[in-house]
Amino acid sequence: MTQKNVIANEVKQSRTPAVLAAQGSPGRGRARGFSLLEVIVAFAVLSLAMGAGMALLSQSLRNVRVAHDHVHAAALAESLLAEAGVGEMRPRVEGGVSGGFEWRLTVTEQPAESDHPMRAHAVTVDVHGADGRTLTLHSLRVTGRGR
Numbered sequence: 712m713t714q715k716n717v718i719a720n721e722v723k724q725s726r727t728p729a730v731l732a733a734q735g736s737p738g739r740g741r742a743r744g745f746s747l748l749e750v751i752v753a754f755a756v757l758s759l760a761m762g763a764g765m766a767l768l769s770q771s772l773r774n775v776r777v778a779h780d781h782v783h784a785a786a787l788a789e790s791l792l793a794e795a796g797v798g799e800m801r802p803r804v805e806g807g808v809s810g811g812f813e814w815r816l817t818v819t820e821q822p823a824e825s826d827h828p829m830r831a832h833a834v835t836v837d838v839h840g841a842d843g844r845t846l847t848l849h850s851l852r853v854t855g856r857g858r
Contacts, residue, residue: 777842784812784838784846791816791836792850800832800854813839821851830854 745753787809795816806815814836821831834850 777844780840780842780844781846783810784840784844785848787812787814788836788838788846788848792834792848795834795836795850796852800830800852802832811841828855 791814795818800818802818802820804815804817806813808814817833817835817837819833819835821833823830830853832852832854834852836848838846840846
């Protein structure tokens with residue numbers, strides 16, 4: 712055999728799967744996976760990230776509930792204000808419960824000159840939610856003296 716054939720034969724033998732497995736993969740040294748410490752650190756980082764995500768999701772759901780309750784309280788208050796202007800305007804205090812909200816409607820006559828043909832009534836609606844929040848709307852209604 713020539714020297715050229717001997718070198719080619721040695722290169723072929725050095726690339727067999729048994730020799731490559733014994734030598735390890737080129738560029739990676741002897742490491743073939745993650746160490747236990749690396750896995751534990753990865754799980755710790757993942758746990759922290761998931762915990763922060765869950766806290767953010769929980770706060771978002773609370774904010775949605777508060778906004779939902781506020782919209783319903785505002786709709787109830789606007790409805791009560793609209794109903795107060797229908798019919799005779801007289802001083803009064805009414806209250807009740809509707810949709811889980813406690814409400815109070817107060818109508819007071821505002822002072823005016825005795826011979827003035829118009830009267831003003833202040834209308835206030837307070838809506839109290841179960842969470843302790845209160846929504847208050849005020850309005851001023853002007854009516855004729857006979858109404």
